[in-house]
Amino acid sequence: MCPQGASGGSSGLARRCGGGCTGGRMRAIGLTSMDRKPPSRLPRRLLLLLALGLVALGAGHAVLWRGMANGLEQGWQVWVQLRRAQGWRVEHTEPVRGGWPLSATLTIARVRLEGGATTLPGGIALTATPVVLRVSLPWLDRLSVELPGQQRLRLGAAEFPFAADMLTATVPLEPDTPPxxxxxxxxxxxxxxxxxxxxxxxxxxxxxxxxxxxxxxxxxxxxxxxxxxxxxxxxxxxxxxxxxxxxxxxxxxxxxxxxxxxxxxxxxxxxxxxxxxxxxxxxxxxxxxEVAAQGAATLAFDDALQPMGAGTLRISGAVAALETLAEAGVVGRRAATTARTILPLLSRPSAETGVPEIEVPLTLEDRVLALARIPVLRFAPLDWPSVGPR
Incomplete structure (x- = not known):
């Protein structure tokens, strides 16, 4: 350490310090410079690997999405060919791909399916505008069929236009197997x-x-x-x-x-x-x-190919409903009078809610629906299409 107040000028000061001050300072500077390490290249390598990974991930996702879109379009073409082979008439516009990045979609602006004359007189026709087929990540084994627009269904001579805020059908996708x-x-x-x-x-x-x-x-x-x-x-x-x-x-x-x-x-x-x-x-x-009902039944066809069967029905609010139906003329006076006598005798408190309810048998025979042997409704005959040999 250099003495303070040393005399003899600057040259004497330097000699007396023996170069200690300047040399020590230079050695300190030299040591500080030697302690510094060269900048690491590790962050640059990490950034490069990350960029390469993102590129590979993007390329893989593009290949996956293209495969999903190709599968959708191929499946649509196979479905159209099968329907036509079965005698259905299928008309549609050119499919348009979309949905990237999280799903693959195939949008057909207009589809018309017509046929089924052997099932229903006059046949069946469905016009959909549009139809959207969708496969989404990660559920690649499910196909969604969306009908977001105005649709029209014809059963025989009756027309049923329909639309919905959301109407989607979901079917599983299995290789070489119909859903x-x-x-x-x-x-x-x-x-x-x-x-x-x-x-x-x-x-x-x-x-x-x-x-x-x-x-x-x-x-x-x-x-x-x-x-x-x-x-x-x-x-x-x-x-x-x-x-x-x-x-x-x-x-x-x-x-x-x-x-x-x-x-x-x-x-x-x-x-x-x-x-x-x-x-x-x-x-x-x-x-x-006012009616709450629970029931079960088994139906079949009789000798005339008309529905027949039997079951049971549990009803709460039956008496009030009977009065309402009688006032509207749906139930005849004699049937209503008989039911007013029988129904209170059959009422029991529900084990779940405590509300009085009745359990009555149901029968369907000769197109007449009877409730506790009381005829309540007569159905029109079921008219089978006269197509093909019996």
């Missing part, structure tokens, strides 16, 4: 009918089929759920009496027995009946005005 199940969901579905417009706030329908079903297995299982059903003004006196708003409806149906081949509906129905085929209403739940 065995489907799910349909809708919101604010509006349907035009000959009697007027029907609106359904929410709808859910699932279907599962099996071509190899035996007599004791369901060849087709259907499950329906609907809420907020608004009936048209021309629904009939019964609907007007109970109210045009059905709060909720749920049903679970099984079509059992092997489905026979053939093109003639009457011949197929006869073979299905002779093979032990039945339509089993496994459960029914209905809330309509």
């Amino acid at each position: 065995s199940s489907a799910e349909l969901r809708g919101e604010r579905l509006r349907i035009g009918t000959p009697a007027g417009g029907v609106e359904v706030r929410s709808l859910m329908l699932t279907a599962a089929g099996s071509a190899s079903a035996t007599e004791t297995e369901p060849a087709l299982a259907l499950r329906l759920g609907a809420e907020g059903v608004e009936l048209p003004a021309g629904s009939g006196r019964g609907a007007e009496a109970l109210g045009r708003s059905i709060q909720s409806l749920a049903a679970d149906l099984w079509v059992s027995g092997p489905v026979p081949p053939g093109r003639a509906p009457a011949a197929r129905a006869e073979s299905w009946r002779d093979g032990g085929g039945t339509l089993e209403l496994r459960s029914l739940a209905l809330r309509w005005g």
Whole structure:
């Protein structure tokens, strides 16, 4: 350390310090410079690897999306060819791809499907504008069929235009295997009918089929759920009496027995009946005005190929509903008088809610629906198309 107050000028100061001050400072500077490490190249390599990874990921995603879009278009073309081979007439506009990056879509601006004359006199026709086919990541094993616009369904001579805020069918995708199940969901579905417009706030329908079903297995299982059903003004006196708003409806149906081949509906129905085929209403739940009902039934065809069957029905609010129907003239006076006597005797408090309810048998025979042996409704005869040999 240099002494303070040293004399002898600058040269003497330098000699007396022996170069200690300047040399030490230079050595300190030299050590500081030597301690500094050259800048690392690791961050640059990480950034380069990250950029390469993003490029590879983007390229892989592009290849995956292209494969999804190609699969959609190929599947659509196969479906069209199969329908045409079955005798259906299929017309459609050129498909347009889209949906990138999270889904692959195929939009067909207009599709018309027409045929089914052997099933229904006058045939069946569906005009959809548009149809959107969609496969989304990561559910590559599901196909969504969306109907976002105005659609039109013709059954025979009756036209049913319909539209919805959301109407989507979902089917599983299996290699080289036709879909065995489907799910349909809708919101604010509006349907035009000959009697007027029907609106359904929410709808859910699932279907599962099996071509190899035996007599004791369901060849087709259907499950329906609907809420907020608004009936048209021309629904009939019964609907007007109970109210045009059905709060909720749920049903679970099984079509059992092997489905026979053939093109003639009457011949197929006869073979299905002779093979032990039945339509089993496994459960029914209905809330309509003051009426809450639950039931189950089994239906089949009689010798004249008309529906017949039996079941049970549990009803709460039956007495009030009977009075309403009687006032509207839906139920005859004699039947109403008999029911007023019988129904209170059959009422029991519900084990779940404590509300009085009745459990009564249902029968359908000779096109007459009877509730506790009281005829309440007569159906028009089922007219089978006279197509193909019986």
